[in-house]
Amino acid sequence: MNIDAYIAGAGRTDISRKGEKTNLELGIEAVKIALEDSGFDKKDIDGIVTNYGSPVGVDIDQFAMLTGLNTRFSTQTWNHGRMVGSVLSIAAMAVSHGLANVVACVCSVGFAKIGGVGGEKSSSEFRGVEGTHGELPHYGLSGPVSGAAMSVQKYMNKYGVNSEDLAYVPITLRNHARLNPRALRRSELTLDDYHNSRYIVEPLHVFDCCQVTDGAVCILVTNKSMAKNAKNKPVKIIEMQGIRGGREEFIFSRPGLGAYQQSDFDFKPDEWDLNIFKKSGLNHADIDGLYTYDAFSPLVWYTLERFGYCDPGDAPEFVKSGNISLSGGSLPVNSNGGLLSEGHLSGWNHIVEIVNQLRGNCGDRQIKDARFLQWGTCFGDSLIFGGE
Amino acid sequence: MVNRPLPVINQDNRWHWEKLKEGIFVIQECAGCKTRRWPIAPVCYHCFSKEVELIQCEGIGTIDSWVVFHHSYYPYFADKLPYIVVQVKLAEGIRVTANLLNIDPSEVKIGMSVRLTYQQVLNSDVILPQFVPY
Numbered sequence: 364m365n366i367d368a369y370i371a372g373a374g375r376t377d378i379s380r381k382g383e384k385t386n387l388e389l390g391i392e393a394v395k396i397a398l399e400d401s402g403f404d405k406k407d408i409d410g411i412v413t414n415y416g417s418p419v420g421v422d423i424d425q426f427a428m429l430t431g432l433n434t435r436f437s438t439q440t441w442n443h444g445r446m447v448g449s450v451l452s453i454a455a456m457a458v459s460h461g462l463a464n465v466v467a468c469v470c471s472v473g474f475a476k477i478g479g480v481g482g483e484k485s486s487s488e489f490r491g492v493e494g495t496h497g498e499l500p501h502y503g504l505s506g507p508v509s510g511a512a513m514s515v516q517k518y519m520n521k522y523g524v525n526s527e528d529l530a531y532v533p534i535t536l537r538n539h540a541r542l543n544p545r546a547l548r549r550s551e552l553t554l555d556d557y558h559n560s561r562y563i564v565e566p567l568h569v570f571d572c573c574q575v576t577d578g579a580v581c582i583l584v585t586n587k588s589m590a591k592n593a594k595n596k597p598v599k600i601i602e603m604q605g606i607r608g609g610r611e612e613f614i615f616s617r618p619g620l621g622a623y624q625q626s627d628f629d630f631k632p633d634e635w636d637l638n639i640f641k642k643s644g645l646n647h648a649d650i651d652g653l654y655t656y657d658a659f660s661p662l663v664w665y666t667l668e669r670f671g672y673c674d675p676g677d678a679p680e681f682v683k684s685g686n687i688s689l690s691g692g693s694l695p696v697n698s699n700g701g702l703l704s705e706g707h708l709s710g711w712n713h714i715v716e717i718v719n720q721l722r723g724n725c726g727d728r729q730i731k732d733a734r735f736l737q738w739g740t741c742f743g744d745s746l747i748f749g750g751e
Numbered sequence: 752m753v754n755r756p757l758p759v760i761n762q763d764n765r766w767h768w769e770k771l772k773e774g775i776f777v778i779q780e781c782a783g784c785k786t787r788r789w790p791i792a793p794v795c796y797h798c799f800s801k802e803v804e805l806i807q808c809e810g811i812g813t814i815d816s817w818v819v820f821h822h823s824y825y826p827y828f829a830d831k832l833p834y835i836v837v838q839v840k841l842a843e844g845i846r847v848t849a850n851l852l853n854i855d856p857s858e859v860k861i862g863m864s865v866r867l868t869y870q871q872v873l874n875s876d877v878i879l880p881q882f883v884p885y
Contacts (some may be wrong), residue, residue, distance in 0.1 A: 422840045464797065483821050487764055498847075499758070499836075499848055500756035500825060501755060501756050501757055501758045501872070501879060502848065502849055502850050503756075503824070503825055503827075503831070503834055503836065503850070503879075504818055504848065505820075505825065505830040506825035509818055509820070512818040513816050513817075513818050513836075513838060514816070516817060516818060516861070517815070517816045517818045517861070520816075520861045561821060562819070562821040562822075563821060563822045563823065564819065564820050564822065565818060565819035565820075565821060565833070565856070566818070576832070610796060621815055621816070621846075622816065622838075623846070623848075624789070624790075624846065627815075735878075
């Protein structure tokens, strides 16, 4: 497929834990910031893709009506971090094939307003017999944190690692957040702090879990001819691949770990996992930074292994020896501080960071000469972005 | 008193919950390709056949993974912290999730033998399958 898609504007609200603004207010604010960033007019937006669902976001009908948008391509997905790649891909396909010129991708989350995620506060628990995160409320098995806890228990057992190793994920991302004035968690996090912290769901400590926050992001996706008119430097969507589904997939694991209904086997990235490299003609060494959905620390390990940045079982050492760090690492991960420390806008805040990095606007945390940045999650979806 | 959250019992799985009231844990085996499946589903995930034979599990298995909740997500469990949730591979080949009872969290290990037990949920007619050390 020929992709003719660019990010021409990126807007993100402040991230808050106070729950003061409604999801609609936040979503509208994000669109305004993205329009300002792109220099486009509201009338230029003729497509919309939103995240909707738990925790309630903005839905297309309500949003387009209340904001006076007039769109010819409108759709929405479930509001989960794993849908970030899907939404961007849908938008990129729409503009590549003439279904729209400018698609506004809008995600607005209100975790803080509802007081948390998981348990009775989260509607996704009751979507089916087992929720989207494998929840079983009658056993007190709340999502989403328990899924990551269950899979990492297997991982630790299989590869002989423990919490001592896992601590380096949140500590590294905290160090990134300390360079980011817009991040929520900015105080120093030490190994002692980590080990003295309480468990949420053992083996995961409180610092292995992101905070629940409110905020919104709007990403304006457009084609090349329109992108030329953008006020700021557009970012090219070079390649993309979708999220995986099936019995071997579990939302908070990677294949092979035997979480929920997965088989337990020696994982190797397959053709579909690595397709993004093949299609783009880029290889691992070309990627200047990786951005991933890191609601829980273990997901960073899984992502590194899923995309072949290290062998299965080697991610803990890869992280521990500084490879994902902005200070000298070969592959900085989540330079904004991630969901773990910048805040939880479902991963959309990472897309804003990618845009800012490729424009060279990241100040103290700028990845030097960043040319190609990858979004990739442990669920297998990925996009590669490049500066034009 | 706060009631325990109840499982979602629907048209697909009602028969299973009815069998549990008799103290029997029954799973589906495809009549065509013999694949045993879990969770309950109206079709075989391997060959797509709808024909099933029901297999009664003996209830013996080993712990595949486990977690301990130290944070309360449901009012019912607030005074039950810390509690354990396990994934158990039954001898019949499927992997099921439940609580592990009658053990201190510090003693739980992957590979440990467990057996099914049946627990009446207060103020309901639901019987929950649970695990205890074996």
